[in-house]
Amino acid sequence: MSTPSIEAVLAHIDANLETSRARWFDLLRIPSISAQPAHKADCRRAAAHMRDLLTGMGFEARLSETTGLPGVIATHHHAGGNAPRILFYGHYDVQPVDPVALWDADPFDPQLIDGPDGQRVVARGAVDDKGQVMMVLEAIRATLAVTGRLPVNLTVLLEGEEECGSPSLDAMLAAERSALAADFVLVADTNMWNRDTPAITTSLRGLAAVELKITGPNRDLHSGLFGGPALNPIRALTRILGELFDENGVIAIPGFYDAIAEIPADMLASWRATGFDEAAWLAAIGLRHASGEAGRSVLEQNWSRPTAEINGIFGGYQGAGSKTVIPAEAGAKLTFRLVPGQDPDRIIDGFKRFVQQRLLPDAHAHFEVFGASPGLMVPIDAPFVRAAREALAAEFGKPPVLAGCGASIPVVEAFERHLGLRTLLVGFGLDDDRIHSPNEKFEMQCFHRGMRAEARMLAAFGVAA
Known part of the structure; x- marks a missing residue:
């Protein structure tokens, strides 16, 4: 039940929406593109801007220098020793804007325009992640303005390299471990189920990426002179890749599914209750039939089952016309999306054995691993999840949809590995927000409701202690 103080906070948010939007626009105007060296100074300017903004809100804020772009760390620890400790994570950097010609306006001149369902803000970073960061900070600002305090001990961490792979994050988390101590991490960099229904992302798939190269003859060969007796690496x-799946879409690597627990029946029931339209989802990508494990729904396949995907295949002549050649080598790039219980290293080792056992005579396998991280799941009965749901x-x-996510969010795994913290993923973006694309946008309705929801969650976290 809402308390008088939270109602006052929500009223403050409603009354100050335009000033909140103005502060959001100030951040959007900084072209903090972390992937492009020419914008290094802009990224540092964005970091300083956020440090000063947080200082002005009453936080103790500083830059955390790295070998790359700085992080911003700010603390507001005045709620007492028994209050929950929350670490809020976001990032101030954005994606490049290319191709610029496809934007309707300057990507760093935010536009408030009319959309089919109300006003929206169009700019690079509108939703990913400047809009969602400012949404949380404005909820905090309103709470402080009305109540004079926060119900939790809050630490803010803003990264400057998320959009270029977070090369400095591991070192920063290790160096700042004591400063970032918390009970859990709050991240607002995900989507709602739809514009009227919130979502909590409760699981993420992990990732193991590997390149397989098969070599055979010591040079490319003429297929007329050598075809038949000479091994063709393609x-x-x-042959190996064709045996990777059985007729039911099940991955044929021995032991691949051994450590996976089935999703509880009540969770599956909640997914069915979302009204997800499988046919429409498939039609939107030009398909009619799901091709994963037979007998499992699209949501189950995407949110709770592992995959093996062939992302690229190469070998032999690729040019126009014909070239009668037997190549000396051929290769493929694969990624395995993993779920909780699967050990990435064991999965890669199992794949290597699968390949070696199927090699033709004179064929040799070479492997290169590009990274591996486990799947993660947040217990839905955790106190902070219950508070967020309410x-x-x-x-x-x-109630919010308890959604899985088929993708991987590396920062979540990094928080668990370095800090031992679980992450609560609650965002307010929409599927059509054009993240990373020209004319990225964030609906004002989502920004506004997101601020109100974040204020409610902040209050609920304090009560849940």
Whole structure:
């Protein structure tokens, strides 16, 4: 039930929406493109801007220098020793804007325009992640303005290299471990289920990426003079890849599924209750049939089951016309999306054995691993998840969807590995926000409701202690 103080905070948010938007626009105007060296100074300017903004809100804020771009660390620890400790993570850097010609306006001149369902803000970083960062900070600002305090001990960490792979994050987390101590991490860099229904992302798939190269003859060969008796590495490669799945879409690597727990029946029931339209989802990508494990729904396949995907295949002549050649080598790039319980190193070792056992005579396998991280799951009965569910239901008049995510979010794994912290993923973007694309946008309705929901969650976290 809402308390008088939270109602006052929500009223403050409603009354000050335009000033909140103005502060958001100030950040959007800084072209903090971390992937492009020419914008290094702009990124540092964005970091300083956020440090000063947080200082002005009453935080103790500083830059955390790295070998790359700095992080911003700010603390507001005045709630007492028994209050929950929350680490809020976001990033101030943005994606490049290319191709610029496809933007309707300057990507760093934010535009408030009319959309089919109300006003929206169009700019690079509008939703990813400047809009969502400012949404959280404005909820904090409103709470402080109305109540004079926060119900939790809050630490803010803003990264400057998320959009270029977070090369400095591991070192920063290790160096700042004591400063970042918390009970859990709050991240607002995900989506709602739809514009009227919030979502909590409760699971992420991990990732193991590997390149397989098959070599055979010591040089490319004329297929007329050597075809038949000479090993063709493309044939050896495709033979192996063709055996990677059985007729039901099940991955044939021995032991691949051994450590996976089935999703609880009540969770599956909640997914069915979302009304997800499988046919429409497939039609949007030009397909009619799901091709994963037979007998499992699209959501189950995407959110809770592992995959093996062939992302690229190469070998032999690729030019126009014909060239009668037997190549000396052929290769493929693969990624395995992993779920909780699977050990990435064991999965890669199992794949290597699978390949070696199927090699044709004179074929040799070479492997290069590009990275491996486990799948993660947040217990839905954790106190902070329960508090978030109640707060979101109070704001939207319906419970949030407990959604899985088929992708990987490396920072979440990094928080667990370096800090031992679970992450609560609650964002307010939409699927059509054009993240990383020209004319990226964030609906004002989502920004506004997101601020209100974040204020409610902040209050609920304090009560849940």
